[in-house]
Amino acid sequence: MNELRCKVLIIGGGPGGYVAAIRAGQLGLDTILVEAGRLGGTCLNVGCIPSKALIHAADAAHSLREPQALNAIGLSIGRPELDFAKTIGWKDSIVARLTGGVGALLKKAKVRTVLGSAQIVDGKTVIAHADTGESRIEAEHLIIATGSEPAELPALPFGSDxxxxxxxxxxxxxxxxxxxxxxxxxxxxxxxxxxxxxxxxxxxxxxxxxxxxxxxxxxxxxxxxxxxxxxxxxxxxxxxxxxxxxxxxxxxxxxxxxxxxxxxxxxxGRRARTGGFDLEKLDLTMSGPFVRIDDQCATSMRNVWAIGDVTGEPMLAHRAMAQGEMVAEIIAGEKRAFDSVAIPAICFTDPEIVAVGLAPEAAKAAHGEIRVGRFPFRANGRAMTLQDDEGFVRVVARADNNVVLGIHAVGAGVSELSSAFSLALEMGARLEDIALTIQAHPTLGEAFHEAALTALGHSLHI
Incomplete structure (x- = not known):
């Protein structure tokens, strides 16, 4: 059995784990990452990325099957044929490209990667079972980033159809x-x-x-x-x-x-992946099925950290990434704490939904009187030119000082507005900050500007 030592040992190579490993490596921390499947975890391999590829293919196919919309802009084509095997092959090529990129980034950061299952011995020791043999790894810090898995219904067990x-x-x-x-x-x-x-x-x-x-x-x-x-x-x-x-x-x-x-x-839904690697040997404090953490992702055991889906909701890849980066920096001696005020949630349905911060009812319950401004995409020129003006942008703010509490949108392509929404909340924006920011014309982002103006009582375009 190989005997290995490191400063930081990470179990799980999904978004949280591999980001923690890369950042730790960048900070000069001797780091080992153990991943039982493929680098990138659920998100890159069987979740976020492949599902969005499938959604794009479906949108493309469906757009060619709506002759009314095509005829409106002067297009007339025959009925398309779908080679679904080729679609899946294209999706898989994107996954392969991204997972290969993760491997290259880990190597660049001088992270040692072990592709194999992990078995916890104690808070500083893990046995890694790889095809090339077993390794006993001792570390000063252990980061648990094992993610989640699909929840099963007893009456409808997975298998066959x-x-x-x-x-x-x-x-x-x-x-x-x-x-x-x-x-x-x-x-x-x-x-x-x-x-x-x-x-x-x-x-x-x-x-x-x-x-x-x-x-x-x-x-x-x-x-x-x-x-x-x-x-x-x-x-x-x-x-x-x-x-x-x-x-x-x-x-x-x-x-x-x-x-x-x-x-x-x-x-x-999904459930935390806490089985199969002897997590129980650590006797950690749990919050129901999840590992309990504080605002630095520290567990109840010294120098044992947990990030991502294994710690509970919201189960989002970008939350895990932010936590992984933070923990690496804390281990390196920096002062950091996790603030979840601006974690965007996106539903890639048709139309898409973006939610950052508090919805109106929650904002009112927490802060009393509020202002709400909405602007419909049916009054947005860019949405019209895209032949999809369903939906709106909504801004929620305190009534006493106009500090923004939540920003939400539903419509085609609104996922790309999430960065602006998150930044506004992260920077503590007021309605006036958004209203005085010049938005490019014609863009969907103008609806964000107009929603703030509506909340202030002087919308320009409705």
């Missing part, structure tokens, strides 16, 4: 019919994509509304788009069983119904 998001991104052909259990962001992103690719899609959600983490004002445009795409949405409904291409569902009125489906996607 019951898919998690991972398997749905590896299909070799578009299913003729697809049932999706769960109307959160994963279920709707993939459900909409497959509907655009030609599947007959049915969404089943146990709660009373789709996208339950977002307020109804933001989700209404998505609900309308689902109907336009022919997606049937059942809310307040419970999936009971699936067999022989039939999903049995108890609807909101209590009546049972059977839905025909070639494939069933179960997308009811």
């Amino acid at each position: 019951v898919l998690s998001s991972t398997e749905s991104l590896a299909l070799t052909e578009v299913p003729g019919s697809l049932a999706v259990v769960g109307a959160g962001y994963i279920g709707l992103e993939l459900g909409i994509a497959f509907a655009k690719l030609g599947s007959r899609v049915t969404i089943v959600e146990a709660l009373a509304k789709i996208l339950p983490l977002y307020d109804q004002e933001l989700t209404q445009p998505v609900a309308r788009r689902l109907a336009d795409l022919g997606v049937e949405t059942l809310t307040g409904a419970k999936a009971i069983s699936f067999a022989k291409g039939a999903l049995k569902v108890a609807e909101a009125d209590g009546k049972e119904r059977t839905i025909a489906a070639d494939k069933l996607l179960v997308a009811v």
Whole structure:
């Protein structure tokens, strides 16, 4: 068995783990990263990146199948044919390019990478099991970055035609019919994509509304788009069983119904990956199923840190990255703490949703009287030229001093506005700061400016 020593040992090579490793290496800390699968973790390999590639392919295919929109701008073409195997190959090439890039960045930062499973011995020792042999690694600091995995329903175990998001991104052909259990962001992103690719899609959600983490004002445009795409949405409904291409569902009125489906996607959330590497040997304080951390990502055990999905919500790659960078800098002696005021949440549905900070109800509960400004994309010239003016930008601020508390948007391409939204909250912007910032014309960003003007009571273009 190889005997290795280092300053920093990281278990997990996803966004949080590999960023922590790169930053630690940049700071001159002797670092070892242990990853059981492929570098990049869920996000790069079977999550964020491949799903967005599939969504783009679906959007492209669907745009060619809407002759009315094409005819409006003077285009007339024949019906396109989809080679889905080639689509998947293109998606996989993007994944390979990015994971290869992560490996190169780790090497540049002088991080030693061990591709194998980890087994914790104690807070300073891990056994790494790789194809090349076993290594006993001793470290001064241990960072747990093991991420999360799809949650399974006891009545609908994964296997065969019951898919998690991972398997749905590896299909070799578009299913003729697809049932999706769960109307959160994963279920709707993939459900909409497959509907655009030609599947007959049915969404089943146990709660009373789709996208339950977002307020109804933001989700209404998505609900309308689902109907336009022919997606049937059942809310307040419970999936009971699936067999022989039939999903049995108890609807909101209590009546049972059977839905025909070639494939069933179960997308009811994700759970922390805490099993399989002897985490229990550390006897860490937990917050339910998650590792409890403070504002520096320190656990209850000295020199043991945890970052990313294993620490709970929000389970977002960019949160994990920020935490990983911070922990590396703390270990290097810098003074850092994590402030979650401006973590953007994005739902890549059609239309897209962006939420940063507090929604109106939460803002009012926390701060009393508020100002809310909205500006619709139907009054935005750029949205019109893109043939998609559904949605709006909304700004929420305190009424007494106009400090911005939350910024939200729903519409085509609004994910690219998230950086401006986050920066405004991070810098403690007031409505006047946004209103006095000159936005380029014509852009979607003008709606951000106009929403602030509306909150101040003097919108220019509505």
